[in-house]
Amino acid sequence: MSKAKNSDFNDAIELMFFAYRDFIADPDVILEAHGFGRAHHRVLHFVAGNPGISIADLLDILRVTKQSLARVLRDLIDADYIEQRIGAHDRRKRLLHLTAKGSALHSKLIAPQEKRFNQVLGAIGPQAFEQWKKTMRLVINSEDRENVDKLIERSRDARTETAN
């Protein structure tokens, strides 16, 4: 009776597709106005959440090759959205930080996404929203969940530190 039907999972699959499609389309208009694409957005986002991150660690999060990262990172550095600082302990490392300009763009990019989730929260309430987050966490590969936990925590710290 309470057995799971396959069609339940098909619902879930469709919902993942359409929800992600609308969610990711939000910032596209802003990006295009700046001559950037989604790849630039991803870099901007994870540098924002992990100030001082190294190239190697960023590659690990994005799961792309360094040649692929290099192209968009060069765009962002040349246009003064991201700056590199040579590591204090290890002078081989290039630690990435948003500039004021980069931080401003990042805020603009996440604004529509925050608005979207704010409306969801308003519709379902804080408890259901927390439950949704727990569920989404379980959709992530189990071996990556703790890493994502750390990323989210670090990102939270980065926000409070800059009094954002």
Add this chain to the structure above:
Amino acid sequence: MSKAKNSDFNDAIELMFFAYRDFIADPDVILEAHGFGRAHHRVLHFVAGNPGISIADLLDILRVTKQSLARVLRDLIDADYIEQRIGAHDRRKRLLHLTAKGSALHSKLIAPQEKRFNQVLGAIGPQAFEQWKKTMRLVINSEDRENVDKLIERSRDARTETAN
């Protein structure tokens, strides 16, 4: 006290990114073995859920240009995964159907995604799973929600009809 903090939404944004990334990576191995990519997967998936769909309607769901669709659709037709039938009422239309071969591949592709959600369901229970679906539905643009409802229902019908 219970005011929404922006960091709550940042959590949600990160979770969307990582959950979708792992979710969509599931079928990649199978696709590569067949010489197909994610674009082929999307076409296969929506033809499976909407048997007899026209080119125009499929373009509407995928939100790509017909030139972009044509390339992958040609691959799938040439390799006998999808067949076109001339519309009975309107002979201009080319109605798309999966062949037996296409249906088999589609089943293989969704299997790991169904498994993923089955594990989520097992962890949180059917009630929380239903709540998650309602929440995901609210992440979709409000003007598209009813269309997605219809798509999901049609997809459910397509499954029961073929006794899948």
Add this chain to the structure above:
DNA sequence: AATTTATGTCAACAACACTGACCCTTTTTG
């Protein structure tokens, strides 16, 4: 001193999206 690590860069290539133009067939409209 030799090796490893972190990063950068050049070159070629592939998937997948786009625009613009043009074609054919079939249906609808005036």
Add this chain to the structure above:
DNA sequence: CAAAAAGGGTCAGTGTTGTTGACATAAATT
């Protein structure tokens, strides 16, 4: 019935974002 519109196919060119492979440099480690 002729003209226009709708559905679909195709050619040509372009851009973004990913890939491999090879090689270079500076700094750290062994």
